[in-house]
Amino acid sequence: MAKDGKHYEYSVNQVPPVGHLLVLSFQHVLLLFVSLAFPILFAAQLNETTEFAATLLAFSMIAAGFGSIIQALRLPFIGSGYLCPNVVGPSYFSLSLSAAWAGGIPLMRGMIIVAGLAEMALAPVIEKLKKLFPTYIVGLVMLMIGISIIKPAIASFFGLAFRDDAIKGIDIFVGMFSLFVMVLANVWGKGFVKMYCLLIGMLAGWILALIILPEYWYSLAVVKDYPLFALPVIGPQFSGIKFDFGMILTVSIVAIIGSLKSFGNLLVAQKISEPELTETNFVPIRNGLMADGFSTLLAGLMGGMAVDTSSSNIGVAGATKVVSRWICVCAGVIFLALAFFPKVLTILTMIPKPVLGGALIFAGSFMVCSGLEEMFSEAWNSRKTFVVGISLFFGLSTGFLPGLYARTPDFIQTLFTDPLSTTTIIAIILNQIFNFDIMIENLKNRAGLARARTGI
Amino acid sequence: MLILKQWRLMIAFPAFLLMMAILISGCKIQYEDLNLTMYQYRDTKNLVKFVYDASLILKKDGLKSLDYFRNNRARFRTPEYYLYIYDIKGTNIFHAGMEHLEGKNLWDVTDKNGKKAVQFIVAALEDRNNPHAWVHYSWWEPGKFYPVPKSSCHFKVRTPEGEELFVGGGIDYPHEEKEFIRIIVDDAAQLIERKGWKALDDISNPVSKYNYRDVRVFAFHQDGELLISPAVADTIFQTNLLDCTDEVGHKPFAKAIKELESQDRVWEVFIAKNRYKREPIKKSLYIRKTMIDGSAIYFAAITDLPEPPY
Numbered sequence: 100m101a102k103d104g105k106h107y108e109y110s111v112n113q114v115p116p117v118g119h120l121l122v123l124s125f126q127h128v129l130l131l132f133v134s135l136a137f138p139i140l141f142a143a144q145l146n147e148t149t150e151f152a153a154t155l156l157a158f159s160m161i162a163a164g165f166g167s168i169i170q171a172l173r174l175p176f177i178g179s180g181y182l183c184p185n186v187v188g189p190s191y192f193s194l195s196l197s198a199a200w201a202g203g204i205p206l207m208r209g210m211i212i213v214a215g216l217a218e219m220a221l222a223p224v225i226e227k228l229k230k231l232f233p234t235y236i237v238g239l240v241m242l243m244i245g246i247s248i249i250k251p252a253i254a255s256f257f258g259l260a261f262r263d264d265a266i267k268g269i270d271i272f273v274g275m276f277s278l279f280v281m282v283l284a285n286v287w288g289k290g291f292v293k294m295y296c297l298l299i300g301m302l303a304g305w306i307l308a309l310i311i312l313p314e315y316w317y318s319l320a321v322v323k324d325y326p327l328f329a330l331p332v333i334g335p336q337f338s339g340i341k342f343d344f345g346m347i348l349t350v351s352i353v354a355i356i357g358s359l360k361s362f363g364n365l366l367v368a369q370k371i372s373e374p375e376l377t378e379t380n381f382v383p384i385r386n387g388l389m390a391d392g393f394s395t396l397l398a399g400l401m402g403g404m405a406v407d408t409s410s411s412n413i414g415v416a417g418a419t420k421v422v423s424r425w426i427c428v429c430a431g432v433i434f435l436a437l438a439f440f441p442k443v444l445t446i447l448t449m450i451p452k453p454v455l456g457g458a459l460i461f462a463g464s465f466m467v468c469s470g471l472e473e474m475f476s477e478a479w480n481s482r483k484t485f486v487v488g489i490s491l492f493f494g495l496s497t498g499f500l501p502g503l504y505a506r507t508p509d510f511i512q513t514l515f516t517d518p519l520s521t522t523t524i525i526a527i528i529l530n531q532i533f534n535f536d537i538m539i540e541n542l543k544n545r546a547g548l549a550r551a552r553t554g555i
Numbered sequence: 556m557l558i559l560k561q562w563r564l565m566i567a568f569p570a571f572l573l574m575m576a577i578l579i580s581g582c583k584i585q586y587e588d589l590n591l592t593m594y595q596y597r598d599t600k601n602l603v604k605f606v607y608d609a610s611l612i613l614k615k616d617g618l619k620s621l622d623y624f625r626n627n628r629a630r631f632r633t634p635e636y637y638l639y640i641y642d643i644k645g646t647n648i649f650h651a652g653m654e655h656l657e658g659k660n661l662w663d664v665t666d667k668n669g670k671k672a673v674q675f676i677v678a679a680l681e682d683r684n685n686p687h688a689w690v691h692y693s694w695w696e697p698g699k700f701y702p703v704p705k706s707s708c709h710f711k712v713r714t715p716e717g718e719e720l721f722v723g724g725g726i727d728y729p730h731e732e733k734e735f736i737r738i739i740v741d742d743a744a745q746l747i748e749r750k751g752w753k754a755l756d757d758i759s760n761p762v763s764k765y766n767y768r769d770v771r772v773f774a775f776h777q778d779g780e781l782l783i784s785p786a787v788a789d790t791i792f793q794t795n796l797l798d799c800t801d802e803v804g805h806k807p808f809a810k811a812i813k814e815l816e817s818q819d820r821v822w823e824v825f826i827a828k829n830r831y832k833r834e835p836i837k838k839s840l841y842i843r844k845t846m847i848d849g850s851a852i853y854f855a856a857i858t859d860l861p862e863p864p865y
Contacts, residue, residue: 261595506830
């Protein structure tokens with residue numbers, strides 16, 4: 100362990116031994132299961148059959164698995180080469196539903212393809228925007244990535260399946276126990292215990308839930324009805340691809356927001372994988388965004404739901420000091436393979452929600468603190484105070500007061516979408532405005548130097 | 556040594572999964588004789604289990620169990636719901652939330668909209684479409700003074716002494732379950748099959764069970780012409796349902812009619828506006844086809860769909 104980097108158990112290019120590689124990958128796969136609720140909920144909201152849900156789930160997992168592999172392999176022009184796996188993205192959930200209602204799965208596929216292409220087209224542009232992201236804004240984006248996990252983390256921690264439904268005290272206990280074990284293993288554990296802290300915490304929470312909550316135990320009974328191996332059944336709903344030009348603007352906006360989120364995730368992945376870099380290297384980030392767009396495109400072509408980079412897995416990588424990209428490749432292969440094993444898949448989808456919530460809080464804590472650390476790593480001044488303060492006020496307000504924004508004019512609704520993208524966009528704009536005098540001064544100095552050089 | 560540790564890991568995990576699989580294969584579902592799969596919300600399932608458990612006590616111990624209920628009143632009154640027991644003529648025998656009702660007959664008591672809740676319950680207990688005898692009405696919380704919407708479920712019990720009673724419990728501000736509209740639409744279809752066109756008056760009556768909260772059973776012909784409006788108590792505002800579109804241009808009725816060529820019931824989803832939410836909300840439409848005088852009549856109702864937790 101830690102052969103080529105004293106801070107890591109396994110550094111970004113290091114290949115862990117087979118046993119560790121498998122278990123570490125499994126640890127990440129368990130966290131990816133949080134997102135599998137989306138295809139299941141999607142099928143339920145369309146009143147579709149269990150067979151449809153299983154096929155949608157399988158296609159989504161295959162796309163996410165491929166995406167994770169491509170993301171980590173670092174191929175020419177595509178893939179960041181970081182541990183940054185794909186999940187079935189919540190970013191596109193609402194849009195996918197709208198498309199599916201309006202034109203069935205063919206239109207959903209068409210719109211996801213457009214989103215993937217839009218993300219791929221945006222990737223090269225990001226590289227040109229490096230001046231917009233000074234260190235403290237990168238830190239702010241990292242902080243907001245952590246904050247964006249709050250909603251799924253807390254909803255899962257309290258065991259919620261639907262908004263406003265009943266909460267059981269015992270669920271909270273299971274979540275707290277699971278989180279406590281993870282933190283305990285991470286803070287006081289050494290070697291394997293520290294490295295597998297998430298897995299240990301999740302298994303401990305799961306076993307506790309099975310012992311004290313009969314509900315979880317009984318729900319596992321349905322596993323008996325699923326085959327061990329099955330190929331996805333491609334029903335008539337999955338044939339054809341349709342496009343609707345009226346939806347393209349909406350799709351593009353969602354794709355920009357999705358790209359911003361992935362941009363933030365890739366920034367964090369770079370910070371934890373290559374802390375020796377003194378400034379952001381935008382090449383792997385561009386390639387990572389290209390991979391993210393390609394995975395979404397692939398999901399659309401196959402008939403799965405759009406995919407997204409996973410913030411929580413990056414958090415776990417940082418917290419466990421295991422950042423090997425080969426774990427991402429292996430996790431991708433396992434995730435992809437699980438799509439063909441319904442029995443195992445069903446068992447794993449029954450990990451109690453509070454346990455998953457605990458895992459997300461664990462991962463999110465790391466993201467939040469890494470962001471704060473990055474943000475305050477350089478000298479602070481009043482300009483930065485107002486850039487960060489104002490953007491946080493408005494950005495977080497979209498999460499605290501969503502109803503308020505429902506009544507605002509359309510252009511505000513377009514800009515003020517969710518905490519991550521709103522904070523990022525406002526911070527970039529304010530950073531330019533509040534540093535306008537310095538920019539002018541720099542331009543004058545450059546012009547003066549140029550005149551001095553030319554003797555005019 | 557390192558290789559040995561890796562192999563241990565490789566064996567330990569499949570072993571754990573195998574152990575889980577073996578244990579699971581022996582699992583049995585609790586409440587095997589109580590089907591709760593039609594409900595989406597945990598709140599609803601908890602209420603049905605709560606009432607069902609009480610009905611088993613009454614069924615087993617008979618009238619003696621009333622002392623047990625009365626001595627453990629707090630156990631049968633939670634912040635979410637409370638239990639009550641009536642005889643089949645509408646006399647309250649036990650009420651965990653409103654003790655002063657015990658001994659009183661509520662057969663003719665109406666809610667603020669004129670609904671006779673107890674009469675609805677007794678009818679629901681005989682309704683095969685409504686296995687848990689759901690009734691929706693307006694009531695008030697114990698000790699409070701304002702009306703609250705309520706949905707209650709009930710189980711009929713014949714005690715060892717031969718008394719016919721029913722046990723019930725309701726939830727304030729209930730979630731809108733899809734099952735609730737399935738019951739009333741199927742009932743409406745059966746009523747017209749039984750009573751003919753006259754049934755339309757009963758179904759459109761605002762104080763009938765076919766209308767509660769924002770839910771209303773409506774009816775239309777195959778060409779989309781309204782028999783009972785989904786929105787108002789009159790058909791003066793004629794609109795062709797087949798031409799109606801939702802917020803994304805989807806035509807739920809036109810699609811449903813096509814699907815109903817090969818089946819007699821269908822669920823559709825459509826998107827509606829909600830001024831307090833940024834994104835449109837999803838609603839569910841249940842349509843049931845029935846034949847009367849050789850022509851197809853469609854009954855339908857609309858309800859909200861559960862929203863994702865985040």
